[in-house]
Amino acid sequence: MNLDKLLETGDRCIHKEPPACTAQCPVHLEIIDFLSEIEKGNFQDAYKLMEKRIPFHKIIGRICDHPCEAPCERSKAGGSIRISDLEKAVLEYGAYKPKKVWPVPKNKGRVAIVGGGLSGLTVAVDLDKKGYIVTIFEKNNRLGGQLWNFVGDALTEELLQEELQAIKDKKIAIHLETFVDKNSLTELLSEYDAVYLGTSKWEEPITWNPITFQVGSSTLFVGGGLVNETDSVIFSVSSGRRAAISIERYLSKVSLTDSREREGVFETVLRFDISNKASLPAIEKSGVIYSREEAIDEAKRCVKCQCRKCIEGCAHLRKYEMSPDAYIRQINHNERIILGTHYANKMINSCTECGLCKEECFLDISMKAVIQETRESMTERGEMPVSAHDFALKDMAFSNSSRFSLVRKQPSKEESKDLFYYPLISFSDYVKGLYKGTGKTEYLFYPGCQLPAAYPDDIKSIYEYLVGHVAGDVGIYLGCCGAPADWAGRKDLINENIEAIKKVWEEMERPTFILACSSCIRIFEKYCPEIKVESLWDIYIREGLPNKEHIKTPQTLSIHDACATRENSDLHESVRKIVSKLGYGIEELEYSKEKTKCCGYGGLVYFANREQCDAFVSERIGESENDLLVYCSMCKDLFVSGGKRTYHLLDLIYPKDNIEAATRKTPTLSERHQNRSQVKQILLKEIWREDPMEELMAEDYTLIIHEDIQKSMENRYILMEDILMVLKNAEEKNERFCNPETGDYLAKLRRENVTYWVKYSNEGEAFLIKSVYSHRMEIVEE
Amino acid sequence: MKHESNDKTKWLCDKCQRELELAKVKVRYMEGNFEVDLMKCPTCNQVFIDEALALGKMKEVEEGLEDK
Incomplete structure (x- = not known):
């Protein structure tokens, strides 16, 4: 990582730049501090600031020609702060007898x-x-x-x-x-x-x-x-x-010119957006000088110019109270440590990489880019804490394993000929699509990993819709695009993943990918721009919606745009058109489209810092009274978990009669795996009419898992599969501890880099799970 | 990383049916190797780690090593 370049980026941040009033004051009175003291009624502390900066402050404070007032940002919203009048008031109410100073020996020339x-x-x-x-x-x-x-x-x-x-x-x-x-x-x-x-x-x-x-x-x-x-x-x-x-x-024989750029009047590079501040007129003096109360009220009008645009929009920067310049200094320090603790690791892994900071910045400083580069540097040097992203990367590996991954061309005409009979051939768009099949794959539907995990029942419907509506054969490709590897800074893994995707693309003779997940769109644009992609939502607008008549209850929704689509304005429009066509009203959020916020999942923050993730969720769901509408399944799951009624676009396009979609329970981590495998099985069986290639994980054991244990499993990233493997090992090899008093067993098993522990008891044929936990540390049993 | 179990009940090694004893056990994580006193079966050397230890001290040490 080029740390000099990084520091240059930090130096561009204007957060620490002085306000125009101080820059235009030839002796640089710290005017914001000065006004803050007055605001608090601390006239004496305000006086100290004058004494410190202004030669002959008692004289100058009374006759100064105040070049500080003209550039005051408040002038655009009610009139400049009357700094000069406030100085007079401070001299009146804050003056104290100067301390006696002992004269220094006069020996310097x-x-x-x-x-x-x-x-x-x-x-x-x-x-x-x-x-x-x-x-x-x-x-x-x-x-x-x-x-x-x-x-x-x-x-x-x-x-x-x-x-x-x-x-x-x-x-x-x-x-x-x-x-x-x-x-x-x-x-x-x-x-x-x-x-x-x-x-x-x-x-x-x-x-x-x-x-x-x-x-x-x-x-x-x-x-x-x-x-x-x-x-x-x-x-x-x-x-x-x-x-x-x-x-x-000169007389001390040191450089006369070093670090003197900012003496006297200078132009500050600070920019401040006062547009959202209400206009407040200046406080008029009732006497020759301000009374204390008047001075306090006048000082309160100061907007304390400081650029905080990125910080205000970001729950992460606010949680750590970091401006980009300070953040970058911390990263620089973290990168340079050889021996010692990397205190900034957790912070660096708590950025969602959503990119809102860059949108908000006057200077386009992108902490997203800085964080991405930092994480890549950390993983390359082996400094990335493994536990931060381990589960997400294993989840990605699962999705790219035979338990989910699948590539198929559209069923051929030959294979489908038994479907070509009346009335099916007349009324089913899907069958008509199959009938038009050419054998050349024009499109490849790539639903990603989280959508099948959360909407296993809809993937087949979407596929059939696509075959029936787009011109040309539509194949399917199940897998994970590699977003978790990208977020984790694992260049090796993401490149490997992209190569695998490109290989399929070449083998299929370069079809257009139809993407339904915002993160997939981002990854494809970033890593394989040569692959033409279309969003599923754009296709719905172009080819018409299925199930048009299905609207349940018309209502007004607020759209939370997925942060990965920030720069994709066409997609934002398509989503809004779909929502309108389905008969819903839309009330835009303050932060939407190119200025949307992250739900909290981005950057794998959900795994690296749950508390930070929760802060994003609770902030976002508090921004509208309306039910939210999202089009990324992680956004939906997090908002629903946070207690907010939230629809996914698919909930509206493929409504189900028997469930309340806006509050539908989020699938657990284990259910996500099961759902993905199930999608593969359903597609193979019902579309390609193949026998399932693999058995779903055989569940030889009946488990009783109460809700509190379910919750622990989620929070500790322990899958049902992990529990089953521990039990299997314990039961088969008798490797476990027993507690004669309670009848409980405690068993463990190391799987890859984690040791899983399960406390259980036998309930007849079933196993009652009493606690689950894990550690990464390895115990050497010898 | 010395740890006294909060679990007052007695656990036995189910395989060997022996009471557990406090013994020096080697543990490792990343570049760190330590010796700690943990309960284990004197016969088969199976080491007992309860929830409080795994999620408390062990996690703390793991995180400390990860940030080193």
């Missing part, structure tokens, strides 16, 4: 400051604080320069005098009525280690470095009115502070 105006005073105070011997040369008979022009209601003469006195009290040498010209500047330059020129005018043009304010490579630095094109006080103090930093760096 001598600096002359020409001009005792705002910028010169800023340099003087900043350098004095750091241990430089500072001397001010001022042509007038008082310090302050243009500050005196501001004396009025906001800035009283008394306050200005007080602040200037504080400078004098620092024992900074001050030479008033001392005019410095070109010649005397040369003298100062030779006499002092550095000179700051902060006069508003100078007798000849000077050029300086716009970042360091240094003149050439000399010991002269400039600021204030000379460099600022405006008479803005905040720009003046900012330039003084920046020049002071340069002087300190």
Whole structure:
């Protein structure tokens, strides 16, 4: 994994970028924090922030020309936050007596400051604080320069005098009525280690470095009115502070230019979407300054600009409170660990890889792509926790084994001739389709693994429909596309799987695949774009629906689009057309179509972090009062398990009279296996009229399994088959423990990489299962 | 990974009809090999692991090793 590239992706994330107000403030007051403190009534903490950032905060806070207000996002929804008025209120309600600071020893060098105006005073105070011997040369008979022009209601003469006195009290040498010209500047330059020129005018043009304010490579630095094109006080103090930093760096012999990109005013790359915020007008002052309450209310209008679009849409990012930049740093760390714990593994396996983050991002940052690459890297390096995806991968192997997998061409005309009789040949579309058979497979119906597992009864109906409706022969191909391997980052397995699919495709002379599962569509598009695919739902729209008359009760449904179909707008339309044609109303969810959410199954999160999966489920099912309509069987099963009435599209197309489809019990993991095998058997027997090739798993034992044990089996990924094998071994070999007091037996069996334990008792001929559990650790019995 | 069973009732090895004894047992997972005290049959060496151990301490160690 290219970690440098990964970190670059993280750096593009604008979550941590400052808001426009702070970026446009030349001294970068942390305005969101400042307003948050006011909002909480903590005027003193707000004051501390001013004190920390703004030189002469008591003066500037009263006369600042507030360039922070114009770019305020709130201006688009009620008017900019009145930051300047809030600063005045904070100075009033939050000021405290400054702590006495002990002067540091003055041994770091001598600096002359020409001009005792705002910028010169800023340099003087900043350098004095750091241990430089500072001397001010001022042509007038008082310090302050243009500050005196501001004396009025906001800035009283008394306050200005007080602040200037504080400078004098620092024992900074001050030479008033001392005019410095070109010649005397040369003298100062030779006499002092550095000179700051902060006069508003100078007798000849000077050029300086716009970042360091240094003149050439000399010991002269400039600021204030000379460099600022405006008479803005905040720009003046900012330039003084920046020049002071340069002087300190220069005299300390460190780089003058390193990491200074964001000094002064800069354009933030943060983008913020305020469109969903209600407009709120600014709070008007009832007096000269805001009252405390007014200040609090005004501060509350701040929307705290921060890009959280991906986080807001994603139950995973919210659970871990991670923005992409922070997430990527954690992945980077996780990838680099050689010795130690990979703390981020569980988090990385808790992303559904649904892709909503990229849809929401202003910059198209895709955590789905990042997570996929990370999981691939983890599996390649053997760092992927086996238990996270083991069951899903075994389930995939089951689906591709002879117990489910099947490839057949459409039954030939020759094989079907006994069906070609009246009235069948006239009224059955299926038989008509068989009659038109050419022997060349134009389509291959690939229902995937989870649909047959959940809708075993419908696969034959769908197949017959397809034979009767699409032009050309339709074959069938049962198996798993490999989505679990893709989600698990198992490149080896997915490639192997895709090769197997391609081989069938070639052998069948490159038919179009008809897909019914959203995940299959995604996998085919990603790994074998050369195979032409059509969605079953698109075909229903093109060829007409079966069972048109079957609508039970018309109602309004909310459609939850499958996340794997995010970019497939045609499919979204087909699904909506089917729902409408069947007579149902549709109320769209806020997050739908290209902005749909994942049900929680995606990325195998169901297996890797059940709690995270549940968070996705409960969030999604809470988004509509209506019954949901889905077209992915895992979405349906999870929503129904979460207690939400949910229809699968097939429930509407092939309604059953005897069951309430919206609450139909989810098949267990074992039933999923059985159902898949059953689909294969039914198709072989009823379509191809072949004898079943294999026996279904022989159930020699009668088991009694109560509901609580069923639940444990599901949560612990233990199949009926595992229990049967444990029992078989125990009963045949007597390898078990017995408890004479209770009459219980406890038996175990290691199957591949898991040891399964079953506690049971004999109930006549049957076995009553009392508990089931497993571990991966291997016990060496010797 | 020492474990005292919460199960107060006595289990016997059904094959050997012997009481179980606490003994040093080797267990391994991924690159980790340990020796722990577990109940086992002194004759056939069958090791007894109850639910609390499998889902508690053992799972914790497994997860710890998987994240190493």
